[in-house]
Amino acid sequence: MIERKELTKRFGVIDPLSIEDYINHDGYEMLKQAITMTPEAIREEVRLSRITGRGGAGFPTAIKMNSFAAEKGEKFIVCNADEGEPGNFKDRYLMEQDPHQIIEGMLISALATGATYGYIYIRGEYRKAIAIMKEAVTEARLYNMLGTHILGSSFTFDIEVRRGAGAYVCGEEFALIESLEGKAGRTRVKPPYPAQRGMFQHPTLINNVETFCNLPFILRIGGAEYAKIGSEYASGTKLISLSGNVRNKGLYEVPYGRTIREVIETLGGGTNTGRPIKMVQLGGACGAIIPDELLDMDIDNERFEMFDSKMGAGAIIVIDDSHDLFDIILRNMEFFAHESCGKCTPCREGHIQLVRLVRKFVDRVATMDDYISLKSLADVIHETTLCGLGQTSPTSILSTMEFFHEDYLDRIQNNKEVRP
Amino acid sequence: MIHCRINNIDVVAEEGTTILEAARKFNINIPTLCHYPDLHINSDCRICVVEIDGWRGLKTSCSTPIKDGMVIKTNSPKVLNARKTITELILSNHDANCTACVRNMSCELQGLAKLLGIDENRFENVLERRPLDLLNPSLARNPNRCIKCGRCVDVCASVQGMHVLERMGRGHNMDIAPAFFQPLDDTFCTFCGQCANVCPVGAITERDNTDQVWTKLHDPTKHVLVQIAPAVRVSIGEEVGYKKGLISNGKLVSAMKHLGFNHVYDTNFTADLTIMEEGTELIHRIQTGGVLPLMTSCCPGWINMAEQEYPEVLPHISSCKSPQQMFGALAKTYYADKIGMDPDDIFVVSVMPCTAKKYEATREEFKADGRNSDVDVVITTRELGKMFRQMGIDFDKIEEQDFDNPFGITTGAAALFGATGGVTEAALRTVYEIVNNKPLEDIVFKDVRGLKGIKEATVELGGQPIKVAVSHSLANARELMEDVVAGTSPYTFIEIMACPGGCIGGGGQPYGTDNKMREERIESTYIVDGNMVYRKSHDNPSIQALYKEYLEKPNSHLAHELLHTTYAARNL
Numbered sequence: 001m002i003e004r005k006e007l008t009k010r011f012g013v014i015d016p017l018s019i020e021d022y023i024n025h026d027g028y029e030m031l032k033q034a035i036t037m038t039p040e041a042i043r044e045e046v047r048l049s050r051i052t053g054r055g056g057a058g059f060p061t062a063i064k065m066n067s068f069a070a071e072k073g074e075k076f077i078v079c080n081a082d083e084g085e086p087g088n089f090k091d092r093y094l095m096e097q098d099p100h101q102i103i104e105g106m107l108i109s110a111l112a113t114g115a116t117y118g119y120i121y122i123r124g125e126y127r128k129a130i131a132i133m134k135e136a137v138t139e140a141r142l143y144n145m146l147g148t149h150i151l152g153s154s155f156t157f158d159i160e161v162r163r164g165a166g167a168y169v170c171g172e173e174f175a176l177i178e179s180l181e182g183k184a185g186r187t188r189v190k191p192p193y194p195a196q197r198g199m200f201q202h203p204t205l206i207n208n209v210e211t212f213c214n215l216p217f218i219l220r221i222g223g224a225e226y227a228k229i230g231s232e233y234a235s236g237t238k239l240i241s242l243s244g245n246v247r248n249k250g251l252y253e254v255p256y257g258r259t260i261r262e263v264i265e266t267l268g269g270g271t272n273t274g275r276p277i278k279m280v281q282l283g284g285a286c287g288a289i290i291p292d293e294l295l296d297m298d299i300d301n302e303r304f305e306m307f308d309s310k311m312g313a314g315a316i317i318v319i320d321d322s323h324d325l326f327d328i329i330l331r332n333m334e335f336f337a338h339e340s341c342g343k344c345t346p347c348r349e350g351h352i353q354l355v356r357l358v359r360k361f362v363d364r365v366a367t368m369d370d371y372i373s374l375k376s377l378a379d380v381i382h383e384t385t386l387c388g389l390g391q392t393s394p395t396s397i398l399s400t401m402e403f404f405h406e407d408y409l410d411r412i413q414n415n416k417e418v419r420p
Numbered sequence: 421m422i423h424c425r426i427n428n429i430d431v432v433a434e435e436g437t438t439i440l441e442a443a444r445k446f447n448i449n450i451p452t453l454c455h456y457p458d459l460h461i462n463s464d465c466r467i468c469v470v471e472i473d474g475w476r477g478l479k480t481s482c483s484t485p486i487k488d489g490m491v492i493k494t495n496s497p498k499v500l501n502a503r504k505t506i507t508e509l510i511l512s513n514h515d516a517n518c519t520a521c522v523r524n525m526s527c528e529l530q531g532l533a534k535l536l537g538i539d540e541n542r543f544e545n546v547l548e549r550r551p552l553d554l555l556n557p558s559l560a561r562n563p564n565r566c567i568k569c570g571r572c573v574d575v576c577a578s579v580q581g582m583h584v585l586e587r588m589g590r591g592h593n594m595d596i597a598p599a600f601f602q603p604l605d606d607t608f609c610t611f612c613g614q615c616a617n618v619c620p621v622g623a624i625t626e627r628d629n630t631d632q633v634w635t636k637l638h639d640p641t642k643h644v645l646v647q648i649a650p651a652v653r654v655s656i657g658e659e660v661g662y663k664k665g666l667i668s669n670g671k672l673v674s675a676m677k678h679l680g681f682n683h684v685y686d687t688n689f690t691a692d693l694t695i696m697e698e699g700t701e702l703i704h705r706i707q708t709g710g711v712l713p714l715m716t717s718c719c720p721g722w723i724n725m726a727e728q729e730y731p732e733v734l735p736h737i738s739s740c741k742s743p744q745q746m747f748g749a750l751a752k753t754y755y756a757d758k759i760g761m762d763p764d765d766i767f768v769v770s771v772m773p774c775t776a777k778k779y780e781a782t783r784e785e786f787k788a789d790g791r792n793s794d795v796d797v798v799i800t801t802r803e804l805g806k807m808f809r810q811m812g813i814d815f816d817k818i819e820e821q822d823f824d825n826p827f828g829i830t831t832g833a834a835a836l837f838g839a840t841g842g843v844t845e846a847a848l849r850t851v852y853e854i855v856n857n858k859p860l861e862d863i864v865f866k867d868v869r870g871l872k873g874i875k876e877a878t879v880e881l882g883g884q885p886i887k888v889a890v891s892h893s894l895a896n897a898r899e900l901m902e903d904v905v906a907g908t909s910p911y912t913f914i915e916i917m918a919c920p921g922g923c924i925g926g927g928g929q930p931y932g933t934d935n936k937m938r939e940e941r942i943e944s945t946y947i948v949d950g951n952m953v954y955r956k957s958h959d960n961p962s963i964q965a966l967y968k969e970y971l972e973k974p975n976s977h978l979a980h981e982l983l984h985t986t987y988a989a990r991n992l
Contacts (some may be wrong), residue, residue: 343462345506348568348592349513379541
C-alpha cells in the first residue's frame with residue numbers, strides 16, 4: 001500500500017454537512033483532549049511531530065506557532081484556503097469532504113497559542129467549499145464547538161468564513177491579510193512577519209488548510225509517533241493532487257518518502273495516452289519541471305533543495321511527449337504576468353519580458369542572446385522579488401534550463417530566421 | 421549593539437538598524453529609488469538589494485535589519501547585475517524621452533541609470549501610453565513617466581491623510597492614479613503637491629507657467645508685478661545651488677528685476693495685513709461671542725480640504741483672504757489707482773512654495789476689479805529657479821536692491837508665515853498687545869515652533885487664558901477637526917497648514933525636501949525674523965499708512981470688500 005489515509009479517512013464515509021457524523025467518527029475528540037492540555041504541552045507535541053507547513057513553503061509549523069504564542073494582546077488565526085496554484089485541489093477536497101476537521105485543527109491551534117478569533121479565507125471560485133464551510137461553522141457554533149465557553153471550558157474562539165475575489169497572489173500570506181482587511185491583495189514588506197504584526201497589525205498565525213488538518217492527527221497519535229511516519233527529511237502524510245496525462249487523476253494521501261514515480265505509476269496508472277512521459281511539473285505553475293530520470297526522487301522538500309525548489313503544495317502534473325516544453329513554460333509565464341500584483345518592480349515589469357523571451361523560443365526565433373537574457377532575468381526575478389510569487393515563478397524556466405538544456409540549444413540552433 | 425561586516429568594513433550599529441542605515445553611517449553608498457526620508461519603507465523598487473552570506477536570494481537593504489555576524493556585500497557582481505536588470509526593467513515601461521521632461525538632469529531614475537552605467541536596454545520598451553491629467557491648474561499627472569515607486573501614494577495617505585492616489589489594477593497594467601482613474605480635480609485632492617515634491621521622476625509635477633510669465637515680461641503693454649512669498653526666500657538658494665547659505669532679499673529682488681519684472685514686492689507685506697485683519701477678527705469674535713475656534717485661512721490646500729470634506733467647519737474659518745490674494749486685490753485696485761493704470765494692463769505674478777496657490781488664484785471670487793483675476797499667474801519656487809537658470813543669474817555676483825514701494829516695508833512677524841506656527845506667533849504678537857494694551861516682553865512663542873504634528877500654547881488675553889493649536893500636514897488637521905465638528909474643541913484659535921513644516925515644506929519647494937531640510941528652512945525663517953527692524957505687524961509703518969490713507973481701519977467696509985472672502989461647501 002502506497003497510500004495512508006489519515007486526513008482523508010472520512011472522505012466518502014461521512015456526510016460533510018453533518019457534525020454528528022463527524023463526531024461519530026472521532027471528530028472533536030482531540031479538541032476535548034486539547035482543552036485538558038496546557039498550551040505548552042500542545043506545542044510540544046507539534047514540535048515533536050516535525051511537521052512542516054503544507055502550503056508550499058515548508059516552514060516548520062512549531063517555530064511559527066511558538067513565536068506567535070509568545071506575542072501578547074488580541075491575536076488572530078487565519079486558515080489559508082485560497083488554493084490558487086494551478087494543479088492543486090487538495091484544500092478543496094478537505095473543505096468539501098471533511099470541513100469540521102479544519103475547524104478542529106484551528107481550535108487546537110488557538111488553544112495552543114491564545115488566539116481568540118479565526119478566519120477561513122477561501123478562494124472565490126470554490127463556491128461549494130464556501131457553502132460547506134459556512135454551514136459547518138454555523139453547526140459548530142450550535143454544538144458549542146465555537147463561541148464562548150467551548151464545551152463548558154473557559155476557552156473562547158469563533159471563526160468567520162471569507163471569500164476571496166479571484167487573485168492568485170492572495171494565497172501569499174500578507175496579500176491575503178491585506179485582502180482580509182478589505183484592501184487590494186498586495187503583499188507587505190517583511191519583517192515584521194504576520195506572527196508579529198499581521199491582520200490589522202495584530203499577531204496573526206496563518207497556515208494552510210492541510211496544516212490545520214494535521215493537528216488533530218498529531219494529537220491523536222502523539223508527536224513522537226507522527227514523526228516516525230514519512231522519511232528522515234519530512235514527517236507525516238502529504239496530499240497529492242495528481243493531474244495531467246495520467247490515467248487516474250485525483251487526490252491521494254501518501255506518507256513522505258514515497259517516490260514521484262510510485263505515485264504516477266502505481267496510483268496514477270501511468271500516462272492515459274500510452275505515450276512516454278516527457279516531463280513532470282511539481283507543485284503547480286510555480287514549480288520545477290523535471291524529466292523522467294528524476295522521478296525516483298522522494299516527495300519531500302529537502303530533496304528538492306538541490307535545485308532550489310520545493311515540492312510545493314503537492315501537485316504532480318504529468319506531461320507526455322506530445323507537448324512542447326516551451327508551450328508549457330509560456331502558459332506558466334503568461335499566468336504570472338497576469339497574476340502579478342504590480343507592487344514590486346522585477347515581478348511587475350519582469351514577467352511580461354519573460355513572456356516575450358519565452359515566446360521567441362516557442363516561435364523558433366530565439367538566439368543565444370535571448371537565452372542569456374532569459375536566464376539572467378529569471379535569476380533576478382527569483383532573487384529579488386518582494387513575495388513568494390516572483391521568487392518561485394521562474395522555477396519552470398530555471399529548472400528546465402538545467403534538465404532540458406538540449407531543448408533550448410536545439411531551438412537556438414534551429415532558429416528559422418537564421419537558417420538560409 | 422550589533423556587529424556586522426559590510427564590504428569588509430566592520431560596522432557597529434544599534435539593534436533594529438537597517439542595512440541601508442548602517443551602511444550610510446559608515447559612508448557606504450547603496451543606491452535607492454523608492455526609499456524617501458520620513459516616509460514608510462515599502463521596498464517596492466528592489467534597487468537597494470544586497471547579498472548576505474548564507475542567505476537565500478538578495479535582500480533589500482532598506483527593510484532588512486542587521487544581525488550579529490552578518491556579512492554583507494553591497495556591490496558584488498550578482499548585486500550589480502540585479503540592480504542593472506531592475507533599472508532596465510523600469511526603463512522598459514517608461515517614457516524615457518528625457519530631454520522632453522521637466523525632470524531632465526534632476527531625475528532620480530536618470531541618475532540611477534547613469535550610476536549603473538546603463539548604455540543600452542536589453543528589454544524592449546512595452547509602454548502602453550495612457551492619457552495625461554491636465555484638467556486642474558495646479559498639478560499635471562503623466563502616467564507614462566510613472567515608475568510606481570509608491571512615494572506619492574504614501575505621502576498622500578500617511579502624511580496628508582487624503583488617500584487620493586492609489587495603486588490601481590495589477591501586474592504590468594498597474595497604475596498609480598486616483599480611484600477609477602478619475603482626474604485629480606474630480607477627487608478630494610487639495611492640490612497640496614506633496615506628491616509632486618516626492619516624485620523621483622516627472623510623473624507628477626506642477627503645471628509649468630513660466631512661459632506665460634516670460635511672454636508677459638516681454639509684452640510692452642503690460643505692467644508686470646511680482647510678489648514673493650516668505651517661504652520662497654529660505655529655499656530658493658537650494659534650488660539654484662547657492663552655496664553660501666541664504667540668498668538675501670536684496671539679491672533676490674535684483675535677480676527678479678533682471679528677469680524683467682517692473683516692480684518686485686513682498687508677500688510679507690500682505691502677511692502683515694493678514695495679521696491686522698485676522699487679529700481684529702479674532703478679537704471681535706472673542707469679545708462678541710462669535711464662532712470659535714477661529715481657524716486660519718491662508719493655506720489654500722487646507723481651504724480645499726475644508727470646502728470638500730468639512731463643510732461644517734466653514735464658519736470657523738477666518739474670512740481673510742490669503743496674503744497672496746490680498747496682494748492681488750490691492751494691486752488691481754489701490755495700486756492701480758495710485759499709479760493711474762487700468763487694472764487690465766497690470767499683470768500680477770506670484771512666486772509661491774505651493775502648488776495649491778495656482779488653483780487659489782483661479783477662483784472666481786478673487787476678482788477685485790470685477791473683471792481680472794487678482795493674481796494672474798502663480799509660479800512655484802522650482803519654476804522661479806528654472807527662470808533664474810534660463811536667465812543665467814549668478815547669485816555670487818549680483819548686486820542688492822530693495823523691495824519696491826508702496827509695499828516695501830515688512831516685519832519679522834510676516835516672515836514667520838513660512839514656518840508652521842508662524843501665523844499663530846505673528847498673530848499673538850499683535851493680538852496680545854492690542855487686547856492687553858501693554859508691550860509683549862518675550863515675542864518668541866516657543867511652544868508653537870518646531871515639527872511636532874500638533875502644537876498647543878496658552879496665552880493670557882484680557883485676563884483670560886486662551887488655548888491655541890497649530891497643526892501642519894493634513895492628517896494632523898483631520899485630528900483637530902473631529903473636536904471642531906463635534907463642538908468640543910478646547911481651542912480659541914487654530915492654525916492649519918496643509919504641508920508638513922508649513923509653507924517651507926510646500927509642494928512647490930525644491931525636490932528632496934525632508935525633515936532635516938525643513939528644520940534648516942525653519943531655522944532660516946527665524947534668522948530672517950530676528951534680523952528685521954520691525955518684528956510685529958502692527959508696528960509696520962507701511963501698513964499703518966495703508967490704513968490711514970486707504971483702508972481706514974482693520975475690518976472696515978472697504979477692507980472687507982477687498983481683503984475678505986467667503987467659503988462654500990463643494991460637492992464632487
